[in-house]
Amino acid sequence: KAGVTQTPRYLIKTRGQQVTLSCSPISGHRSVSWYQQTPGQGLQFLFEYFSETQRNKGNFPGRFSGRQFSNSRSEMNVSTLELGDSALYLCASSWTSGSYEQFFGPGTRLTVL
Amino acid sequence: AQSVTQLGSHVSVSEGALVLLRCNYSSSVPPYLFWYVQYPNQGLQLLLKYTSAATLVKGINDFEAEFKKSETSFHLTKPSAHMSDAAEYFCAVSLHNNDMRFGAGTRLTVKP
Numbered sequence: 001k002a003g004v005t006q007t008p009r010y011l012i013k014t015r016g017q018q019v020t021l022s023c024s025p026i027s028g029h030r031s032v033s034w035y036q037q038t039p040g041q042g043l044q045f046l047f048e049y050f051s052e053t054q055r056n057k058g059n060f061p062g063r064f065s066g067r068q069f070s071n072s073r074s075e076m077n078v079s080t081l082e083l084g085d086s087a088l089y090l091c092a093s094s095w096t097s098g099s100y101e102q103f104f105g106p107g108t109r110l111t112v113l
Numbered sequence: 114a115q116s117v118t119q120l121g122s123h124v125s126v127s128e129g130a131l132v133l134l135r136c137n138y139s140s141s142v143p144p145y146l147f148w149y150v151q152y153p154n155q156g157l158q159l160l161l162k163y164t165s166a167a168t169l170v171k172g173i174n175d176f177e178a179e180f181k182k183s184e185t186s187f188h189l190t191k192p193s194a195h196m197s198d199a200a201e202y203f204c205a206v207s208l209h210n211n212d213m214r215f216g217a218g219t220r221l222t223v224k225p
Contacts, residue, residue, distance in 0.1 A: 004156070033213070043203065043215035056212045090156055092213075100145045100164055100207060104156035 002027065004093050004105035012111045018079040021108045025072050025093030031055075032074035033102060034066060037088040046089075049074050050097035078110075086112045115140040115206045117187075119216035127224050132191040134219045136178075136204030139185065146187045147205040147213070148178055157203065163187060174198070199223045 005024045013019050025032050033056075034046040045058040049068035066076045072093075078085055088109050092102035120135040138144060145164050149157040161172025168180045178189045187204060204216040 035213075035215075042217045043205075045212050045214065048212065058212070092157075100147075100162060101159065102213065104149075104158070106154075106156045 004091055004103055006089075006091050006105040006108050008108060009106065010109045010111075012113060013081050014113050015081055015083060017081050018077065019081060019110060021076045021078075021089055021091075021110070023074045023076070023091030023093075023105060025074070025091075026103055029093035029095050029103070030072050031094045031097045032068055032072065033092045033094070034074070034076050035090040035092065036060075037090060037107070038084075038086070043090070046076070048097065055097045081112045083112050086110060115144055115208050116214055117146075117204045117206045117216040119202075119204050119219050121219055122217060123220045123222065125222040125224060126194045128196055129193050132176075132189070132194045132198065132221065134189040134202050134204075134221065136187045136189065136216060137185050138187060138204075138206050140206060140208065142208065143182075145207045146178075146180060147207070148172065148176065148187075148189045149203045149205060149215075151201045151203065151218075153200075160189070160202075194221075194223045196223050196225065 007022045031050040033048040037043045048056040052068045063079045068074045088107045090107045091105045094102045116139045118137045147162045148160040161170045163180045171177045201218045205213045207213045
């Protein structure tokens with residue numbers, strides 16, 4: 001069974017631009033969660049999508065948004081990029097919302113210049 | 114609100130020695146607890162999880178952790194460290210949903 005895949009793996013953007021990251025969950029998994037990992041703040045929960053609906057949301061500004069498609073694939077968008085948005089963005093999938101076991105992808109490393 | 118605290122941002126052990134990584138949690142209700150490992154430039158891999166069944170949880174690669182409610186702890190141990198265990202380890206807590214709260218991480222170094 002293929003694992004969680006994230007594209008692209010690396011991305012370089014400049015301040016003010018916007019970016020879209022993609023996540024394909026494990027086949028059969030319907031929940032996708034997104035996390036931001038930085039050296040200063042560690043791993044922080046962004047949001048979770050299940051059945052194309054946002055189920056939970058962390059404490060991030062509205063510039064961070066996401067969506068989920070009918071095939072459970074998810075995208076995360078960050079608008080008006082700031083230097084502090086440079087991070088590793090991790091996607092995790094699980095069979096259902098409220099499921100206690102999440103499987104993580106390799107992440108997308110975003111650098112904002 | 115739930116949270117976890119990992120004691121020690123860096124731990125160094127000799128190959129073959131006991132590994133002990135400490136994690137304390139804060140939660141108003143019985144939580145789910147997890148240990149994940151992250152190798153450089155990779156995502157997180159689940160080592161083990163506590164979901165209110167047995168208090169001693171065995172995971173992959175001979176890791177285990179014990180849930181102690183009286184101490185609000187969930188420390189990770191391994192009897193004998195391998196060089197391949199060098200990585201960053203994260204303790205995490207979840208209140209039965211997918212909003213998982215992670216500790217700051219502990220970087221484990223294994224000396225030959």
